[in-house]
Amino acid sequence: xxxxxxxxxxxAMLLELQQLSFVLVxxxxxxxxxxxxxxxxxxxxxxxxxxxxxxxxxxMQFGPLANFGYTPAAYPWNWINDPWPWEKQ
Amino acid sequence: MWIYEKKLEFPVNIRSKDxxxxxxxxxxxxxxxxxxxxxxxxxxQRYTMPTGxxxxxxxxxxxxxxxxxxxxxxxxxxxxxNATIEEIKAAGMDKYxxxxxxxxxxxxxxxxxxxxxxxxxxxDPIVNLTRNLAAEEEARITYEWxxxxxxxxxxxxxxxxxxxxxxxxYQRFGEALMDVRDYYNCKHYF
Numbered sequence: 391x392x393x394x395x396x397x398x399x400x401x402a403m404l405l406e407l408q409q410l411s412f413v414l415v416x417x418x419x420x421x422x423x424x425x426x427x428x429x430x431x432x433x434x435x436x437x438x439x440x441x442x443x444x445x446x447x448x449x450m451q452f453g454p455l456a457n458f459g460y461t462p463a464a465y466p467w468n469w470i471n472d473p474w475p476w477e478k479q
Numbered sequence: 480m481w482i483y484e485k486k487l488e489f490p491v492n493i494r495s496k497d498x499x500x501x502x503x504x505x506x507x508x509x510x511x512x513x514x515x516x517x518x519x520x521x522x523x524q525r526y527t528m529p530t531g532x533x534x535x536x537x538x539x540x541x542x543x544x545x546x547x548x549x550x551x552x553x554x555x556x557x558x559x560x561n562a563t564i565e566e567i568k569a570a571g572m573d574k575y576x577x578x579x580x581x582x583x584x585x586x587x588x589x590x591x592x593x594x595x596x597x598x599x600x601x602x603d604p605i606v607n608l609t610r611n612l613a614a615e616e617e618a619r620i621t622y623e624w625x626x627x628x629x630x631x632x633x634x635x636x637x638x639x640x641x642x643x644x645x646x647x648x649y650q651r652f653g654e655a656l657m658d659v660r661d662y663y664n665c666k667h668y669f
Contacts, residue, residue, distance in 0.1 A: 404486060404490075405490060407486060408486060408487070408488065408489065408490060411486075411488075412488065412489075415488070415539075415543060416647065418539055419536065419539055419540065419543075419647065419648075419651050420651070422532050422535040422536040422539060422651070423532055423536065423651060423654040423655060423658065425532065454485070455484050455485045455486060456482050456483065456484055456485070457482075457483065459482060469485075474485065475485060475486055475487045475549065475553065476487075476491075476549070476552065476553040476556050476557070478492055478493075478557055478560075479492050
């Protein structure tokens with residue numbers, strides 16, 4: 391029962407990260423072609439802030455999203471932990 | 480360099496065991512106008528791009544295509560991973576099975592393996608960007624045909640997302656083409 395709740399929390403947090411990072415990916419492509427759009431840059435920074443906070447919270451609880459660069463390593467090395475993105479939830 | 484993130488760009492959770500659909504999905508994995516072709520094409524064309532905007536765009540769209548490769552692989556993997564031999568034979572996937580088992584391979588539904596012959600990279604940004612506009616449209620229509628072949632919401636959701644991305648990339652490449660034309664026109668008048 392506890393495991394199920396944890397999975398649900400993880401999935402919900404991951405979904406929010408996917409939504410926020412999608413906004414950033416899409417704005418990234420738009421800004422490549424429109425580098426002087428101040429409003430879009432404001433949006434980018436606003437979503438970035440939100441994304442960064444949610445990502446840190448996720449990584450604190452469920453382990454790193456990248457093999458290096460975002461968070462210090464925990465002991466034991468938990469980058470190897472399941473689930474991987476292609477595995478059914 | 481590239482950094483791997485341990486998450487999909489769009490969530491995939493497929494309960495269906497429609498193996499025929501898994502085989503069709505390979506069109507967008509290892510097929511001529513699939514995501515692997517798109518990603519590798521843009522990433523090798525970027526060295527010809529003359530402006531900061533186009534260098535960035537080819538890098539960024541090429542990178543996003545690799546995330547789409549992963550989505551397709553996940554879809555195929557999830558459908559195939561628990562398939563029985565009987566189901567594999569019934570779906571006509573016995574030839575695929577004898578070569579790859581339930582593994583995910585860069586091939587298309589007809590069994591033609593991915594080849595660099597599918598892609599194009601010329602030392603001319605106008606040629607490359609024009610080619611990319613066509614690549615995005617080819618992928619868009621392939622997604623529409625894939626969606627026509629299934630009623631499974633778990634399969635349709637990621638396909639709809641991927642189809643939308645083709646439309647956005649087409650738009651961005653169109654803007655990039657104008658950017659490059661402006662760049663050359665400015666130089667001529669100097």
